[in-house]
Amino acid sequence: MEALMTEAHLTALDLTVRLDLAIATVKRIMRDLKSDGSLKREGSDKTGRWIVIRADDKNPSMLNSDNKN
Numbered sequence: 001m002e003a004l005m006t007e008a009h010l011t012a013l014d015l016t017v018r019l020d021l022a023i024a025t026v027k028r029i030m031r032d033l034k035s036d037g038s039l040k041r042e043g044s045d046k047t048g049r050w051i052v053i054r055a056d057d058k059n060p061s062m063l064n065s066d067n068k069n
Contacts, residue, residue, distance in 0.1 A: 001033070001052055008049035 003018055004010060010018075015026045033039035040051040 001038075004039070004050045005052050008051070010050070 012026045016023050038053050042048055042051055
């Protein structure tokens with residue numbers, strides 16, 4: 001989750017390389033985080049960004065992406 005907080009544009013494949021985990025593991029973790037409301041995707045799959053919602057925050061932490069829309 002820390003990686004997504006600093007680089008909101010990362011893909012599941014990027015995370016597998018950074019975390020040395022299987023793609024299925026990363027997708028499962030992301031699915032679980034999305035279902036419990038801790039992670040949300042804004043925008044398209046190609047140019048969007050991840051929004052990490054911390055339990056202690058009532059408002060989502062908006063993360064900048066290197067991609068400009």
